[in-house]
Amino acid sequence: MNGNDRALLERLFRVAVMAADPETALRSTLPARPRGRTIVVGAGKGAAQLAAAFERLWDGPLEGVVVTRYGYGCPTRRIRVLEAAHPVPDAAGLAASRALFEAVRGLGPEDLVVALVCGGGSSLLPCPPGPLTLEDEADLNRALLASGAPISVMNAIRKHVSGIKGGRLAAAAHPARVVSLVVSDVPGDDPAQVASGPTIPDPLDRAAARALAASWRIALPPRVAAWLDGAEAAAPDPADPRFARTETRVIASARLSLEAAAAAAQAGGVPAVILSDAIEGEARDVGRVHAAIAREVATRGRPFARPAVILSGGETTVTLRGAGGRGGRNAEFLLAFAIAAEGLPVAALAADTDGIDGSEDNAGAFACGTSAGRLREAGLDPVACLGANDAWGAFDRLGDLFDTGPTGTNVNDFRAILVR
Missing domain, CATH: 3.40.1480.10 (MOFRL domain)
Structure with a gap:
């Protein structure tokens, strides 16, 4: 050549990369300032840069925490940046999920949660549900990555084997207003698929997730398969009233x-x-x-x-x-x-x-x-x-x-x- x-x-x-520059993407999509607190949460391989850009653009007080891949952090002043493993989750990601839940705990109706969401967040936010462990979630990720299934199928399964994905983080922030600012890395730009939608619920139920795993012949780990066969802790329904004050904006895309x-x-x-x-x-x-x-x-x-x-x-x-x-x-x-x-x-x-x-x-x-x-x-x-x-x-x-x-x-x- x-x-x-x-x-x-x-x-x-x-x-192409500059067209998705975090500050450029955020500048015209900032939500209105709330009467109460502003809490920033986020996850993904570009979450630290999004957080730093949000700090530069926001003209009021704020606090929060985001998680990114090891080596992808950058300096921030008010938003804490955590780092964890990608593409197979680790204990640091587990701690990061807990930190995000802690950040949105106890908020009121006049508070605002801004979720900065981008690709990579699925692996960075492990939160095994019920009796499952971090190793179960890591085994699931390995099986998905080796399967050849499209990202939409992977994320549809992931959000039913999680305590934070599929809108669960937004539900935990209720009754605060939640605005998700999403950098899409998924074909079709469905924001509920980006990072498996920690703040965005999805109508796809557990039976559909099982059917997708079967149709793509994904060798689910036995403990994960057993969890999907059960009925415990189903993913939140998009019609749940806890999502009445949520808003989603795709700010950058392919x-x-x-x-x-x-x-x-x-x-x-x-x-x-x-x-x-x-x-x-x-x-x-x-x-x-x-x-x-x-x-x-x-x-x-x-x-x-x-x-x-x-x-x-x-x-x-x-x-x-x-x-x-x-x-x-x-x-x-x-x-x-x-x-x-x-x-x-x-x-x-x-x-x-x-x-x-x-x-x-x-x-x-x-x-x-x-x-x-x-x-x-x-x-x-x-x-x-x-x-x-x-x-x-x-x-x-x-x-x-x-x-x-x-x-x-x-x-x-x-x-x-x-x-x-």
Whole structure:
């Protein structure tokens, strides 16, 4: 990949991330000041940056606590920032859930709770219900992450195996007014799915969660399966009067970020098209489909002429097949794309807008029409790497990993394919 192509793709990623900048997103969506106290709670990989931005913008007294992933904190003055594990929850997350409940305890009708919610909150807020333990919730997360199920299915199950998700935190804040400000990282931007909706109830009941687990053949841990088969502590109903004074606003999303990237490409003289901001499915399959579209553009000039930048977003999934492989969903998407697009005049970047692709330290990677050939020259079989879920190892060997560090926001995956 030549330097100009890489610079263009990286610039489009930066533009997409800036479109979801916490302060920009919050500025026009602040709620009215209450007569009573203002309590800020929150969770997600961008929660600390949202809290810091909220402090700068709020013109009255406030207090509160948010939880983010280890290494994702930032300085704040009045809102306490806690850190916990992601994607598999730990004891620090358990303590953070207790701290959020404590923050909203004993509030009155003239108080305001502002919930800053973004992607990653599901893992950062463990709160095992009934007889279940933290290890049960961790086992559930491992099973979900290995299943290949879409994020909507994962979160539908998670919120029924929790004492804080599915609107339970908002119910605990009653009778205070609750305003949830949500940075969406889920396809379709359903705010109840982001971080499994700690302040937003969902009509999906426990029977539906069991049916989803069965249809996706998710190997639920036995203790979790037994809990889902019971009837204890059902998730709150959206019609519950405790939610009468709740309000939800989606303040940033993949759609807005992709539109900003498309405008930047156009301004730079390269036409841009957005396939969708809500693409789900197995990462390697989505990669092959994107390669087929790029091939059609490159060889036949349809459905649009080249040069062009093809943009898409959403959240793919990875079904674990190999043992010991490394690499997140964006790297796996790109490796499948590189194999299927070999020889084409293309350059591609796929990365998570939060700066972390899966459990590794890179945001994603770059690929082009020569990536598969260069892997073979380096002594690696790209097809074998894909079969072992070792896309990280493949792109690391090529020096094509994309590292950004934490970005302070999270609007899901960003994919850009340049067809020259």
